[in-house]
Amino acid sequence: MHVFDYADVADLVDSFCSQIPPLLTEHSVTADLLPRVVGLGEQCQNPFTVAVVGQMRVGKSSLINAILEKDLAETGVTETTATINWIRYGSNSDQVKVHWKDAPAEMISRDHLKQWTGEAANAAKTRFIELFDDADFLKVASIVDTPGLRSVIGDHTDATESFLGLKCDIESRAIGCKADAIVYVLMPVARESDDSFLANFLNQTQLPGTASFNSLVVLHKWETLESDDPVLDSQSKADRIAAELGASVSTVIPVSAPMAWAAKHLADDLWGAIHRIALMDQEGLSKLIRGERRFAREAPDCPVAMATRQELLDSGLPWPSLRTILSIASKARCESKDELRRHIAEVGKVGHLRGELDRRFFSRSRSLKLLSTVAKAWEPCQIAQLRLRNRRTEVGELLASSKEMLSLLQERIKLGDDDLKAVEHYVEKTQEALHREHVSLSGVLKSLSFQTSQLKNVYDDFVADLNGLELIATPKADALAANEKLELQALFGSKGTAASCRLSPFLADGKAPIDCIEIAIGKFSSMHARAKNELKQVLEHGVSRLEQLADHIESELQALNK
Structure with missing residues (x-):
């Protein structure tokens, strides 16, 4: 599984934090490690x-x-x-x-x-x-x-x-x-x-x-x-x-x-005034907003009284901003003052x-x-896996011993030693319990290994993304052309982390995405062969990310064709 988007990282961490504690409590040999992994997701909520x-x-x-x-x-x-x-x-x-x-x-x-x-x-x-x-x-x-x-x-x-x-x-x-x-x-x-x-x-x-x-x-x-x-x-x-x-x-x-500020704080009646002024004919409005003093004068053609226009000037909104709002409003021709207010808020782009x-x-x-906080769980998870493997080895040895013991008991019972049947029954039940524990240990080990390795791979990829972005901004990346820097930055998530954002600089009209990725892989692989030191590592990670994206696209295509 390849993870590119930060939303997917959050889902992965949530899954980890919810699944690891029950796995640790499933066996007494790992239960004492539970306090080291509980509540990790809440530890990274600082602003x-x-x-x-x-x-x-x-x-x-x-x-x-x-x-x-x-x-x-x-x-x-x-x-x-x-x-x-x-x-x-x-x-x-x-x-x-x-x-x-x-x-x-x-x-x-x-x-x-x-x-x-x-x-x-x-x-x-x-x-x-x-x-x-x-x-x-x-x-x-x-x-x-x-x-x-x-x-x-x-x-x-x-x-x-x-x-x-x-x-x-x-x-x-x-x-x-x-x-x-x-x-x-x-x-x-x-x-x-x-x-x-x-x-x-x-x-x-x-x-x-x-x-x-x-x-x-x-x-x-x-x-x-x-x-x-x-x-x-x-x-x-x-x-x-x-x-x-x-x-x-x-x-x-x-x-x-x-x-x-105007969209948030200006009174409704003043927005109504702006809306009415903006409906003036273009020539009349141009004359009215030619200057702050002119705006405050008598204007027979203006549908808003001079006192209200003065109130607009005194509202705290700078004159250049008021003038521009009126100009934008005149072109937008919004149907109501509320629609105009929303339009100006959108244009302000805050x-x-x-x-x-x-x-x-x-x-x-x-x-x-x-990822960094959950990384604290890797050590107790590694300890847990070691303990579980040791316990599984012990259980395996006990199973082997019980099998030998059961074989001896059954031979004695065949010879007429019926008093050993109760012992035989006990050993069989013990063997069944050991087998169940062995299966359970294997399942928990598999789950722990999958959860920790998957998270660590994602963590390593995202850290490598940031390391690459940092290096590209330094003279160490001067060997790269300007377009190559922009391509790598996008690949490492600077323009957005969704797969489509990472791929955007590489896609070309008329070519399949996979073909575009293959071309990029070839280019950066060639550059990697010639590069040195940190830049070589960045290019190697770039090739790895492109290969992951290719796998991601092929998986999506296969899912669509099913």
Whole structure:
């Protein structure tokens, strides 16, 4: 059985965790090992970690608020986040925990948090701050809100780079610099320093979990683009950035936190106003949204009163975002304000970002945590198999002895020693019990061996996937062409772990999937023969994965033809 998708890993682990305990309790020689395997599945439910990084004033905190659908992170037009802020699941949202550099941690009122923004003196004395909320997303993942990189306040950049591992010390390791996912936030107008930081971030960090396979780029606030079709242009720009970065990050997604905020928080009557304005003729709407001041003036052709338009401007939604929403709404021509609200939420793509975090990063991390935790059961399972084999040998020897004894007894009984019939009966019953135990021992051994070997094979494959993804992001893979890196990344699950996602770069129009796989196997086998060291191992695993996929497709075809 070949396992590719993380959902299948979860099913495999569930099966393991449910079947192993009963197998161990079936025999007294293994029953004492039960506590070492009970509850393993529950031991890997700790939340994941998402680090949000980027230059100052790119909207990291507003993006976090949109992901959480709560106003938790401090936002503003100036540089606000001055410390590493952990946002975790908890019910005490009115309190924050300050971890001082030279003093014990203390709880303070959330109302006092502004004393840690900007250039506040408290920030320099603080290691990090913990905020708490009961947002659903935080049940799955904690978020790390970092100060701006390339900050005008030097300590802010130092704090973020220390957390990420660029200047990693013992303290930063202690607060958890191994993130399951890193969201790198860029504005739609690229800056040279974005590229230089990204290069430093990918090449200099030595920490596991910070390579391309667990990093994505968010092209944020794309509605600020001057464009007739910002939705289309933002996606085109994201695609261009993704092409330029190549294997440096897993994907680039255009996201608008202000639009997500509007879809979530803007009042129904204001959405009704937006819907009515959007139904104006194109010329009238173009004049109305030409500028913020013009929008607030008297407009006889506008179906919404000036006071309501001013209320829209005062709602907290930035003017570029409101202008873009009106432009999108005019083209969408939604039938109701509720449909329009849903459309804008979809266009903002915050929900898509949450889905990508789960599909690309959390699912993988969850699988590895499951596999790593269940790996703790391998040792007691090996001990159990050894004990069961020893016991089966003992039972086999007892069976052989009982057979000899029964033969002797039967000879004596034939000679007239009827008093031994009771002993004969006892030995026969004992022999039957020993035979049943021998069969049972063999069955349990077979089941234990199958469960542990299957899980270990899957574990080894997934670890090799991650090792391959890590190596491809380093200079050790420079011998590979750009398209070969992308093919191997997809094969190892960077674009999704379903068999179809892993195979997508290899399939060609007009060719059977099996033929495409055979071509890829030939190519990577040839490269493997010439490669050295770690790259050779990665290519060997690539060939193995392709062979598994070929087996998987052939099995599916056979099932269809039955």
